Amino acid sequence: MKVRLSLLQQFGLFLIVLILVALLPAIASTYLITFVLTLFMYIALAYSWNFISGYTGYISFGQIALFGIGSYSCAILILKWHIHWLLAAAMGSIIAGAFAIPLGLIMLRLKGPYFAVGMMGLFQFLAAVAATWKSMTKGATGIYLPPVSAVAYIYFAFFGLALALFLATWTLERSVFGLRLRTVKEDEEGAESLGINTTFYKVFAFVVSAMGCGFAGGIQVFYVSYVDPVTAFPAVLNIMMIIMCLLGGMGTCWGPVMGAVLLGQVSEFLWAHFPYVYLILYGCLLAFIIMFMPSGIMGYFHKRKILRGGIHTVLPNLGSIK
Amino acid sequence: MNPFFLILQVLINGLLLAGVYGVAAIGLNLIFGVLRVANIAHGDFMMLGAFIVYSFSTIGIHPLIGIPIVAGVLFVLGIITERFLVEKVVSQPMAYSLLLLYAVSILLRNAGLNIWTSNYCSLDVIPGSLHIGPLTVSEIRLVIFMIALGLTLVFTFILNRTTVGKTIRASIQHPDLAGACGIDVRKIRALTFGVGSLLAGITGTFFIMLFSVNPEMGDMMILKLFAIVIVGGLGNYLGTFAGALVIAMAETLTGFYATTQVSDVAVFSIFLLSLILRPQGLLGGRKTR
Numbered sequence: 112m113k114v115r116l117s118l119l120q121q122f123g124l125f126l127i128v129l130i131l132v133a134l135l136p137a138i139a140s141t142y143l144i145t146f147v148l149t150l151f152m153y154i155a156l157a158y159s160w161n162f163i164s165g166y167t168g169y170i171s172f173g174q175i176a177l178f179g180i181g182s183y184s185c186a187i188l189i190l191k192w193h194i195h196w197l198l199a200a201a202m203g204s205i206i207a208g209a210f211a212i213p214l215g216l217i218m219l220r221l222k223g224p225y226f227a228v229g230m231m232g233l234f235q236f237l238a239a240v241a242a243t244w245k246s247m248t249k250g251a252t253g254i255y256l257p258p259v260s261a262v263a264y265i266y267f268a269f270f271g272l273a274l275a276l277f278l279a280t281w282t283l284e285r286s287v288f289g290l291r292l293r294t295v296k297e298d299e300e301g302a303e304s305l306g307i308n309t310t311f312y313k314v315f316a317f318v319v320s321a322m323g324c325g326f327a328g329g330i331q332v333f334y335v336s337y338v339d340p341v342t343a344f345p346a347v348l349n350i351m352m353i354i355m356c357l358l359g360g361m362g363t364c365w366g367p368v369m370g371a372v373l374l375g376q377v378s379e380f381l382w383a384h385f386p387y388v389y390l391i392l393y394g395c396l397l398a399f400i401i402m403f404m405p406s407g408i409m410g411y412f413h414k415r416k417i418l419r420g421g422i423h424t425v426l427p428n429l430g431s432i433k
Numbered sequence: 434m435n436p437f438f439l440i441l442q443v444l445i446n447g448l449l450l451a452g453v454y455g456v457a458a459i460g461l462n463l464i465f466g467v468l469r470v471a472n473i474a475h476g477d478f479m480m481l482g483a484f485i486v487y488s489f490s491t492i493g494i495h496p497l498i499g500i501p502i503v504a505g506v507l508f509v510l511g512i513i514t515e516r517f518l519v520e521k522v523v524s525q526p527m528a529y530s531l532l533l534l535y536a537v538s539i540l541l542r543n544a545g546l547n548i549w550t551s552n553y554c555s556l557d558v559i560p561g562s563l564h565i566g567p568l569t570v571s572e573i574r575l576v577i578f579m580i581a582l583g584l585t586l587v588f589t590f591i592l593n594r595t596t597v598g599k600t601i602r603a604s605i606q607h608p609d610l611a612g613a614c615g616i617d618v619r620k621i622r623a624l625t626f627g628v629g630s631l632l633a634g635i636t637g638t639f640f641i642m643l644f645s646v647n648p649e650m651g652d653m654m655i656l657k658l659f660a661i662v663i664v665g666g667l668g669n670y671l672g673t674f675a676g677a678l679v680i681a682m683a684e685t686l687t688g689f690y691a692t693t694q695v696s697d698v699a700v701f702s703i704f705l706l707s708l709i710l711r712p713q714g715l716l717g718g719r720k721t722r
Contacts, residue, residue: 172473228473228659231655236701
């Protein structure tokens with residue numbers, strides 16, 4: 112079987128999905144809406160992780176730290192200045208992005224496992240800061256926000272974010288900028304010797320990723336109308352965004368959305384039936400992916416020639432840093 | 434209390450803690466040296482050691498007798514992990530082993546949370562303390578420091594004076610050449626991972642006797658252990674102790690003069706600064722970045 116869609120067909124398919132998504136809140140039950148809403152958040156987070164780890168090969172184990180910054184910024188802005196929640200979430204995203212510039216300049220000097228462990232440390236460090244800085248974050252008590260009346264707005268906000276990140280990735284795949292970003296993963300020193308300012312590209316990807324995470328955090332905090340150090344820095348989401356991206360295929364345009372939709376459904380099922388062991392199963396799934404299908408579903412499709420890519424298609428891989 | 438004795442007291446506590454950290458950090462350093470793999474699940478192997486001893490003590494086995502049992506269990510577990518998981522990706526790029534060990538870490542931590550819940554546990558083995566003049570040293574810390582020291586000496590002897598140690602060092606220096614000389618590098622890799630896990634497990638048993646811990650302890654430990662190994666320099670065993678001393682002292686001093694949160698900040702700062710300013714470690718070693 113070979114699937115090869117023309118640009119017009121792709122656009123048509125895309126339009127159908129768009130209309131379905133837009134109509135869903137009007138026809139579906141509240142349960143389905145909240146479920147799809149969570150899926151959109153997963154998609155947004157998977158794309159955010161894909162930007163930094165998928166394209167530059169710098170594996171981050173703590174990208175959710177920026178989700179936490181977005182959450183807290185949004186919550187504090189809403190609480191203290193009564194800003195509209197969407198604007199607050201956007202500002203949370205900008206704050207997370209601004210924070211990511213100096214952070215990226217420092218952290219991205221580290222390579223391989225040191226970057227990974229460093230980000231993991233940052234994640235715990237920020238959670239500790241949130242727990243101790245009581246005048247700003249109210250510590251472990253948490254910040255309560257007015258409850259949400261209409262879920263549909265949140266739904267569209269998450270959809271918009273996921274769509275924006277998808278389109279950004281789609282453009283990246285087809286641009287010289289994206290190719291330069293990839294060179295960081297394939298051979299950073301080689302890229303530098305060709306005159307590519309790898310630091311700029313790495314930090315740029317990091318900042319985009321931070322903004323995506325921060326925005327998702329901001330919307331999520333308004334949705335659950337509560338934030339404390341545990342909900343702002345959710346370890347489960349941190350694990351899930353990594354596994355979703357890997358399952359779909361790292362450094363691909365369609366991989367994160369596939370992984371997120373698949374794993375989102377699996378997680379919904381597991382959460383309902385095995386509330387305690389599902390993280391153990393995630394661990395097993397991650398080990399399975401790494402050992403048997405490191406290029407994810409997209410890689411499998413390419414290998415079996417089910418999907419035919421253009422000249423811009425690069426097989427998903429986990430980088431080449433030894 | 435005289436401020437001089439006060440600071441001496443803090444320094445002694447730091448030294449005793451450094452001995453404990455050193456044991457686990459050697460394991461991490463060794464695994465890094467032989468396999469070229471950052472064992473991100475090292476803290477979770479520690480957790481496993483701690484809670485196996487805890488389970489044994491609930492059925493009436495004394496924790497100090499539990500230590501050798503933990504050593505055996507963790508050694509076998511380490512070898513299994515290496516043979517069936519890490520060995521398959523050891524020649525692949527770094528991201529494979531990193532993510533694979535992350536999976537192992539998720540697996541172990543959540544298995545731990547399932548079995549032992551997230552409550553904090555501790556074991557009170559020897560409650561007394563020694564008084565030397567104005568100084569106070571709890572006996573359990575002293576006993577544990579002695580065990581840690583003994584373990585380190587035995588380990589150093591094995592590494593430097595025996596054939597097994599020589600083959601391990603050869604595999605660190607040049608894996609391909611070691612293989613060409615007839616050393617079964619695969620076997621050495623499995624053995625090293627086993628020994629590394631064993632050392633982590635034993636350190637875990639020390640931890641549950643000294644502090645109260647829960648199955649999420651791996652999270653905070655892994656950063657400290659990496660900081661120690663990086664400060665000391667990769668593949669430098671004397672350096673590992675220097676690193677352990679730096680981290681333990683920083684932790685005890687900041688913990689004494691400020692809060693434990695500040696000591697976490699201090700450890701994180703040392704981790705970042707040493708990676709950026711001195712990637713080859715305090716006493717030299719392979720470059721880490």
